[in-house]
Amino acid sequence: MKLKTIPELYIIRSKKINNITLMILGCLLFIMLLFNIRSKIKEINKNEKAKALSAFFSISKKTQFIMSTLYTLKFDDKFNEYILKNENDVEYQYLKSILHKKITTGNNIYGSIGYLINFSTNKLNYYMTSTGIIDKKTFYKNNKFFGNIEEKIRSISDDGNYINIFINDKSYLNLNKSYWIIKLDKKSFFYEVGDRKNWYMKLDSILNLSDLENIKINSDIVKKISEMHKNSSSFKESIKVNGRNLHIFYLPEFDIELYYYQPEINIIRIIVMEAGKGIIQFLLLYLIIAIIINLIISPIKELAQKMGYGNEKETAEITYIKTKIDELSTTNVELTGRVKELSEIQKRKKLKDSLLGIPNGQDIGKFLWEKEYRIILMEIYDVDSIKNMYDNFRISKEFVMKYFMNEAIFEVVDIDFKSIAIIIENFPREEMEEILTNLIFHIERNFSLYFVAAVTDRYRDLKELPAAYRIAKKIMDYKYIYKQYKVIFQDIVNDNHLNKYYYPIQLEAKLISKTLGANVSEVKKVIQEIFGNDIEQKLTDKKSIREFSGLLYNTLNRILIQLNEMNMGEINKNADITGILKISDVKELKNTFEEIVTELCNFIKENSEIDIKTIKNSIEKYLLLNYMKDISLENLADYLGYSFKYASILFKKIMGDNFKNYLSLYRIKKAKEIMKNKEYKIKELAEMVGYNSSNTFIRTFRKYEGVSPGKYFFNIDSDI
Template sequence: MMIREVQNSNMLILKQAQKSIDQEINSLQANLMQAALNRSLNEVLYLSKQSNYDNFELIQDSISYLSALKANNNNISDIWLYIKKSDIVLGTESKYQRSLFFSEVCKYKEDIDWDKVFSTSDFNYLGRKTIYRGTYQIPVVVFSESLPFIDKSPKGMLIVNMSESLFEKEMTNYNSEKVVFNYVVDDLGNTVYTNEQYYADSEDLNLIQTAVQMQLAEMTDNQDTMELVVEGKPFTIQYIQSKSLKWKYISVIPTGYIEESVNQIRNVTLLVVTISILLSVILTLYIINGLYKPMNKILSYINIIGDKKTVVKQDENHDEFTVINGIIDYVYKENQTLQDNFEKNKPMLQDKYIYDIINGKINSDFENMGLDIGIELPFNYYQVIVYEIGEETPSSLKKYKKSYKEDALKMKEIAEQTWGEQCKYFFLEKDDRTIVSLINAPKSFYELSGINDYLEKIQEYFVEQKYFPYVIGVGQSYKDIQNCYRSYIDALETIKYQIVKGQNSVIYIDEVRNSNSAVITYPLERESQLIMVTKSGNSEDVTRMLDSIFRENFNGRELSPEMVDNLFHALAGTAVRVIFEMRLTNDQIFREKQDIYKELEYRKSIGEKKEYIIQVFKAITLFAADNKHGQQYHILEKIDAYLEENYSNEISLDTVAEVVNLSTSYLSFIFKENSGLNFVDYVNQFRLQKAKELLETSSYNISQIARLVGYSSANSFSKVFKKYNGISPGQYRKL
């Protein structure tokens, strides 16, 4: 029976550890996704080695952002960004050459194929690695996220070394009083974490390692408990599968240890009982011997720790009853003081109690605790509503922000007028712009229209008080107090949905759940088209293309708030990319210095975000139209100078694009826009012009001329010459 209790207890611990670690990894993935959309990090991806020195402020912004990411997550040991174009690494303190970074700053013990890692897109787990810290070797778990976020051909890579402290906190500490071997194993059977180091001297260590390896292939269920015997020793192996990663969380308990513990408990219990009996006899004799002396000592202690007022005067003789009466008076006065303090702090205790309920911090005696502070929850169903009022306040101005405590009381009055005794309701001010209400009601309550009537009155109150903008998020009702936190999570999710439905509205969780299946439609081909059209300076085509992108994503589709944000961040990233590829700055495009990403965050509805993105692209297009011809003429001059020096060598579009610091797609566009030719035709005509000069002025034969102007053979040269001129080189020479 004892073994079964230990197994049940350990499985609960294992589930909690799995849930906590998975949540932390999911949170890391979400943070890295946001980082992949960060303006500074996306801008540095397009800097060449030379331009790195000219953009010191941008580099520092990126380093500061990485440093903030690390500071806000205690589980991150290192975070760094590799930039493919300039072959440099940005850490949390400085910028490094790639070779220096891996040899001195962040040296990995394992031989890692970084080129392969840097070519992999999306979020990936790279395995458990070891890094050197001076003379120490530190185990870390490594993850990567490619940049830009929507690009399948990464231009950069965020790498995070996650400390083992997360696993130790969630797995080791839970079992600090038991002998439990813990493992986290990935889908390839490699160890992500183990606490073997704490039991290095255990004679069972090798047996346990063997047992885990034997059972890995059998671990196919979501969770299970297995009992087996290895070399005559019994073990219990318990595991649970990760719900987000392909990891297994495993605990191994030497069953023999439990039997030893039971025997120790039995022996200690017998000893305690024996000692208790002896002490009882001694204490009885002592009480019989005299009562006054111990009572007097009690009074002395009270006088020492109390408020220096004596309970009875020490120089007078009193019998035992007088002494006891003095103690009773003292205890009564102290109890009255405690009662007064309790009543004074009761509202704060009630708020804390409600806050614990909505956050799921509940224990077995929770309902009795509520009764002690005057909160009765007699019904089975619980529902949370969140009210977000006004704009977000900068931290420097929060001390001047209006408190909504009086409004919470007024909202409680409205609830009382609407619902009466149909349910219980509680309100608390969560922060400087959020009020939370908890409803405890019977099932029959939700068959009425009480919620809707109440929310209409609340909206009228907000309008009357001119509380704009506001949004009210309504979570689903759940049975049992243990599930109340789920309603709170629902309500918070609905608040995010204001970006879709708009502000000054009531949003129910059912509206949000119907939107979660759709994903954004913005493929790389579409982005390339938008970039090309924007650089062409055609404002009407840009507006038409943006309208088309918005129709594809919003007409007849319900996107989640996260997907809406992702689409607009992707479009903002495209705008930033266009500005950089045109070798411009935000100051040149906009009259005032403007951060496109921050401006997007200030706009809360889809309509406002659409309007702003169109304005941004129109501003870029207008600037491109005004400067197109002058800039493109300068670029073609630079290309002609390069061709003049290199036409006899092999020339590719990628090489020329690198020379003029442009993307290949934009360079092709420039050729077509200004000459009506594609890149190959432009280079061929340049070479053929040189060939004609040699045919007219030199005595070189056809093969020699072919090599001099960059063709591999006389045959290929003749074919190209005839294609463009209608006659062969030999015929041209005779003219």
């Protein structure tokens, strides 16, 4: 047997290494191809779902706007008068023409958004539309509504260009039924969805949103949609139908479901494209390896031989390898730190989703401990009164994390711009209260942020995280009632309080403002917010109703106090609000409260002692004499002799804008007048019209005029 020489053995060894390298690269290419195909399909599904969600949210906002439009129209005084009148009344035709004009004018605006509103009642034999008065039967026929449509609560139809939605208000003003037909233009109202042939709508029938004639509807998808039960959530996860995703959405305003049947994914095209990419990547990788071998490794070996390392070339190679290992180690440390940072961000997102009750398919047990825990919700007491809040809040959050570092096992979760939640292992209440009190004290002293902490009872099961967070939120709602506490524990706010139904102070302030402005329609909207849709389920006994009526009584008292400031104190002699405390029925309580507040609005409107013209002259005189000074609404309120709050309402009502905007426009107008007569430097001009800083003057001038004052006056001089 002939022995092979050393060069021959080297060639054989090199070929084996090349073959092994090619095999490894080929396997990597195949694995990468499968991974890329799977990732591409996931990406397409994700993008299609995101596109469908975006389109749905846009459509949902429009439907909310439609219902708001109907609500505003139904509370219009003329509309209510028209509903209450008989055809024989003298004002009936006049009110009919006014209402028809409102609908026509509104439809001219709504048509640009993509919908039209049409109105009728069970006593009328016609519909009011943007094109005129149309006979009911003809209108139903034109809009593809057949049969006894008025017996239905909701119904939809398709007339080719429009989706028509029939809404039956069962009882309005306890008199008769009112009917509304909303016409949704397929092209403009649903323009976000793009190709509408894959979108379906379901109420009492199933419609396709496409406006193309002779379009072929997928019978399998229609059958699947017809078998599905309605889901009241706005979106639920996609389901598979014939290998394609079906995304389901819900519009609560119309009680309608929308379905998006995702187009079929072209798997063959993806395989071809990804295979092409993989081959190119394989060739590039092979080329890079060849270049490294020929241009880096070989020259290093030759250089080592020339430097006398001919017999010790292994030493040079080892040195080179050690250098590369050190470089890789440094890179690995950097990447490990970045991965740890990203993992921490991902963990906090998962914890936040769990707190808020958002399903994310993750087991949070791997993030937390199997011990008893509490939820601490820390929130800034009064956001509006704090300057530089965002920077200080960020620093405070870091301080909280450092403060707890040596005290307990915990996780901090960002909630929003003013509050953070802390999931912390349970330890004695006295220790926790002392730690939190000291923490809040240090934050107040160092960062000028005034926090209050709400602490829940102990929990064991991590599945109760959302419920524990909701309890913490309810406790925080009582921060104004228990303002003497910096730390509010759950046992302070007992179960009775947690289950009470009440409305926040911000909503009460809104009601008082609308009442003082004598805005009846807005007042009714706020009262609806106060009572909500599920109040009867929450106020189930006489005690809870009595407590809630006490809150309403206090609100009415605060309105009467404001009326005293408006020199309308004589209403206190006639207004009997104590009767509201004796009511034990929720519906009667709402009706009585609404009647009292409406009477107050009417009283303010009819018996106001304010001479609008005199006060307007006083305001204009005050501005003329003082616009060049540093003045505020407080100064004007003192001059007029009213409270700050009432002066604010009065100014906007008389002058048509708030004090700040009106004063800015007034000063800019005066600046223009001054510059017409004589030229001044911008700084001098700013001081002459009441600005302490030329930068503030320039910024304000550009806000209202669109250009800087220098450019504005230069253009005027050029025109002259």
